[in-house]
Amino acid sequence: MITYDAVVLGLGVMGSAVLRSAAARGLRVLGIDRHHPPHALGSSHGRARMIREAYFEHPLYVPLVRHAYELWERLERESGTSLLRITGGAFIGNEDSGLVSGALESSRLHGIPVDVVDGAELGRIFPAFAQQPGVRAVLERRAGYLSPDRCVRALLDRAEESGAERRIEEVFGWEIDGSREGGRLRVTTDGGEYLTDSLVLAAGPWLPSLAAGQRLPLTVERVVQAAFAPNRPTDYRQESLPVFAWEFEPDRVFYGFPAIDGAVKVGLHHGTPVPDPDSASRDVSTAETAEIRTLVRKFLPGADGPLVEADICFYTKTPDGHFLIDRLPGLEQVLLVSSCSGHGFKFAPAIGELVADLLTDGTGGFDISPFSLSRFEGG
Ligand SMILES: Cc1cc2nc3c(=O)[nH]c(=O)nc-3n(C[C@H](O)[C@H](O)[C@H](O)COP(=O)(O)OP(=O)(O)OC[C@H]3O[C@@H](n4cnc5c(N)ncnc54)[C@H](O)[C@@H]3O)c2cc1C
Incomplete structure (x- = not known):
């Protein structure tokens, strides 16, 4: 059985962006979705998604959205597709x-x-x-808008060009393979089983049910x-x-x-x-x-x-309307990625990069501690 560096569960805009960035770093990655992306059954579909810089939710998002603008523009050039319209x-x-x-x-x-x-x-x-x-x-x-289907398609195409694999299967669950803490994970789907060093949970609204029994504040x-x-x-x-x-x-x-x-x-x-x-x-x-x-x-x-x-x-x-991007407590090799409280699409390529940083143990240029799970502890 192949062992992947990372399996990305869910290929909405977040999982697609992570798949693309991780593959571009040379990681052996597999993306799994139960529907053919882009599709209209999750959170990443519709005529348009807004992108804006004077971020009313909090100033901390401004450097992240500026990075995202650069990455969307680069993706437009690489894919030869119009993704972003400034209005x-x-x-x-x-x-x-x-x-x-x-x-x-x-x-x-x-x-x-x-x-x-x-x-x-x-x-x-x-x-x-x-x-x-x-x-x-x-x-x-x-400010302006992004075209959701084209964005997802462009991210997945670039991911595959960089060697990412993709499967249309339903993930039933995952567990630690053996008893070694920090060890590999076994992901089970309706098509088979996959071993991986890391798992990225990018399942959008299905994330709460895929966190292996941990109650997330979502x-x-x-x-x-x-x-x-x-x-x-x-x-x-x-x-x-x-x-x-x-x-x-x-x-x-x-x-x-x-x-x-x-x-x-x-x-x-x-x-x-x-x-x-x-x-x-x-x-x-x-x-x-x-x-x-x-x-x-x-x-x-x-x-x-x-x-x-x-x-x-x-x-x-999340309870405070900000993002949740963190490692699952006690399981460092599992990353929680797609809880963006209804305003995350615009950031996807920047989040893809920072998750690829985490997967490769880089520190990255962006402090994600404001998006940690621990901020809800005791509350
Ligand atoms: C109406 C609306 C308007 C929005 N407007 C904006 C906006 O203007 N600007 C902005 O920045 N953001 C906006 N957002 C938010 C943004 O669209 C979301 O944050 C983003 O699309 C979330 O993407 P995702 O990849 O995390 O989740 P999703 O797109 O939901 O992807 C999750 C994927 O996981 C897959 N999956 C789930 N369970 C399994 C399983 N067991 N096995 C296999 N696959 C599985 C699903 O099939 C799905 O493809 C809006 C959201 C909505 C709903």
């Missing part, structure tokens, strides 16, 4: 909202150029937005994403509307993109907790699309046209 971004809310104050804090600390305008000015610059009194908008030039949320054909298409073109996020009530965020293939993708940055992604309904109800349409009417009135598509996706959330 600018508008981050909107009351002056004291976490979204506006957080974006300004990251901008100030990291010297990111932004403009701040009021609601009337926002509506003048971008006629797609309804004019709302009392709001502030932080306008960022470098909640999986079922999230709806929808796309509408605009009634006033010229206001919603990529040249006319930036990507945006709008905190319309404390901690309630509506977000969206300019029209892609004729439809404006929008959603709420929150979902409904589900005990198990496999039992969550994949049908989107009329009530769910009606809730999103109400926000479209209020904030993007010219986008209130026919519903083009609506589907579900999952957030894998």
Whole structure:
């Protein structure tokens, strides 16, 4: 039986990025997914994923996202595929909202150029937005969006060019092979068994069930994403509307993109907790699309046209909304990678690099201690 340097469980955007970076370092790696990636059954699908630099969640993400921009651009050149579209971004809310104050804090600390305008000015610059009194908008030039399927495909193609292997199998479980602490692991699938020195758990919303009985502080949320054909298409073109996020009530965020293939993708940055992604309904109800349409009417009135598509996706959330990237306690050779609380896609190639650093025992250039599991201990 072959022994791999690393097995990557799950080939959404995170696992694909890890596979690519690990293979590029010369590691013998196997990626396993139970569906053919890119697919629409996990968290890495849809028309678009936002990328932005004035990171409202915390300034610590700014160096990581800057690295990710470089790596996405490099991947575009290497793959000859367009992955990233810069449209600018508008981050909107009351002056004291976490979204506006957080974006300004990251901008100030990291010297990111932004403009701040009021609601009337926002509506003048971008006629797609309804004019709302009392709001502030932080306008960022470098924000834009990534094309999810193309990104996953490009990462997997580069991984395979560097020698990574890939299998479409369902992982049933894994265990230490023998009794030696720090020893090899045996991964069991519906297609066979694999021995590996390290295991990267990148199973997204299925991660909690694959952590060998360890209770991880994670909640999986079922999230709806929808796309509408605009009634006033010229206001919603990529040249006319930036990507945006709008905190319309404390901690309630509506977000969206300019029209892609004729439809404006929008959603709420929150979902409904589900005990198990496999039992969550994949049908989107009329009530769910009606809730999103109400926000479209209020904030993007010219986008209130026919519903083009609506589907579900999952957030894998930590209690504080930040990432979880760490080794499994007591099992140094098992890495937890894909709990990014609904904002991780943009970082994938940078996370792939830092996980490849961990796999090769490098220290890397990025301190991941803020993403440690131990921050939840005792809480
Ligand atoms: C609606 C929505 C909008 C989002 N918007 C943004 C955004 O604008 N910007 C941003 O940066 N991020 C965004 N995110 C978050 C981002 O998309 C996710 O953080 C990211 O896609 C997670 O990828 P992943 O690879 O960790 O998980 P997934 O994509 O879920 O991949 C997990 C993989 O593991 C496989 N798997 C699971 N169990 C098994 C098993 N037993 N055997 C084999 N394979 C298995 C699955 O088939 C799946 O392919 C959004 C997420 C959602 C849902």
